[in-house]
Amino acid sequence: MLTKNVIAIIKRELMDKLYSKSFVFMTLLIPAIMFLSIGLQTLFMNIDGDDGTQITVVSETELLNGKIKEQFEELPFIKSKYYKVDYLVKSSGDFEKYLTENKQKLVNNSKKSIVFVPESVLTNKEVKFYSNNPINNPLFSKLRDPLNKVFVDLYFAGKELSDEEIKYARTGVDFNGFRITKDEKVEEEGVGNLVVSFLFTFLLYMSLLILGQLMMRSVVEEKNNRIVEIILSSVSSKDLMIGKILGSTITGVAQMAIWLSPVIVLISTTWFALPKEFTLSLNGLQVFYYLLNYFMGLLTYLSLFATIGAIFDNDQDAQSGIWPITLLIMIPFFIALSLTNNPDNQLALIASIVPFSSIIVMPARFTLIDVPLWQFLLSIALDIAVLFVIFPLAGKIYKIGILLTGKKPTWKEVFQWLKTSN
């Protein structure tokens, strides 16, 4: 497979890609985009859009009013005037009147709301919320705990309980994840692996799509420029295709190794003491598997992208023909992202083994749970089998397509190319 010609082509591809400004640029840009998108996501999640919320807390008794005020004034978002809170005391009859008077204000201003705390909260913890936006989850989650504290305190106040007992009653439930591994170790699970899983998935997704696009455009360029005819007077179309794919694959793996170098340093040394919640349970073998998997993924997907490039003779047509492959990358990407909810479901299991999707799903899966060895082996074996099937097919389409210009071929015609004998 590695003839002199293939090596010459690989060398040119590497010169073209590895030693180019765009390689340095991409190597820096992709992590930047990634962190930016994580940052933006976190930012958006924190923008609840409830800036300037005005709440009037109407309590039925002075006691409730006093305790609530005391509790609320401690809250950072009220202290900082992010929420503006007024406190009133009214009997339920007076409250009805007050509500009718203020109805118009509530209708016109979505930031305004009234919380009515009746005396009955001490038996059923039910408060009433009046607003033109009655399902306001950010607000509820901000107020739920402080109110609960007040109610619990008042409820137990006369009941001769120790502070500790009251404290216990006030505390919510906290889930602590523990990872059970094959070697029967029980490790407390930090978010470190979740971060790495996201990192793995995102890097795979971005770089497969970007390198794939570059590959496709490079094939279209050669075809469009008619360079391909001179190259084919020297080498076979198979050598050209293999050389191009291997060249891009080597570039991609080198890039990935650069991106992963911080992770490799983290897991192989003790130079950096990570906070406990960020600890990683990942070993060198898994990182190696990830790179190997990426290598095979590139071979697979790049051969598909190269084929699409060979079918069309300009970028626009090629872009329109690329969606089946884009789907083949995007669907596994979303499956891999969904793993963060529950890594051990049937869909994830299947998606991490079947060809194409295994390339993206398996890395996310093995960073989150312990994957049995047979599943790794099966997925690799299937990947290799797929390569053996698609390479000759891609080669056939490539050979015929690469010299055809003019009318855009139909998919039916492309399938007919597959039937030709050589």
Next chain:
Amino acid sequence: MNALEVKNLSKSFKTVKAVDNVSFNIPEKSIFGLIGRNGAGKTTTIRMMMNIYSQDSGEVFLRGKKIGNEFKSKVGYLPEERGLYKKMKVLDTLLYFAELKGKTGKTVLGKALKYLERFDLKDRANSKIEDLSKGNQQKIQFITAILHDPEFLILDEPFSGLDPINTNLLKEIILEMKEEGKVIILSTHLMDFAERMCDNIAMIDKGKIILDGHLTEIKNRYANKNISVSADGDLSFLSNEPFIEHVESFGNSFGVRVKDEKYIQDVLKSLIAHNVKINRFDANSISLHEIFVSLAGTEINEEKQEVK
């Protein structure tokens, strides 16, 4: 022995038969012209010879043996539609294409620089291809075809887009290569060039070979009842003369065909009688162009009759 023998090559694209049972021989140490109109099947034939396309049927023999991929390293190719990597530097481009042909090292580098000098491009060795003028890109393209010192040189419309000076330079190099014993295959629709340069030709029209052989022989075969006339004025009266078979105008010159060789003097008499100013009167002479038009032209007429 023939350097290359093409036997019964055929290739169809969908329903169109681009190349139809094409056979011809290319002798050693000669310039061979593959001549035909645009779309006649020249490029397809060449691509099959180099195994860029695979043929539907037929074979190509290289010195008696069935041709294989080893031919690719022996051949230099200048395709009709030129193309280079725009972002690559001139010298890198030359060395890359030589490497694809299996030639690397100092000798190639030296030769590359020599050719660049000859084509007046030495100072552009480190320029990017896209910074070169179209004509200069053509020259680079030509150098990529000859840099690895190929035994065979296939040139598809080599003179298109070149100015006269560079056309001459190209011709000079092609003739040099012939002197060195190389086989040169020239595919062109320009009959003049073919006529002046080729030793042997094959004419192809609508995918079929309509004529092939040694150029001088062919011309002799077609010339004996033919007169090439260059004259001022209207020669249409000739068509009415009883001894004339056919008159064809090529602008400044006319191809006149008589019914028998003995009437040649009558043509001259008739021209003088009609007061035509004769600049040239060449008996027993025919241009490749005339031969082509007479052959391909008849075929077109036949086709029309079939339609009727």
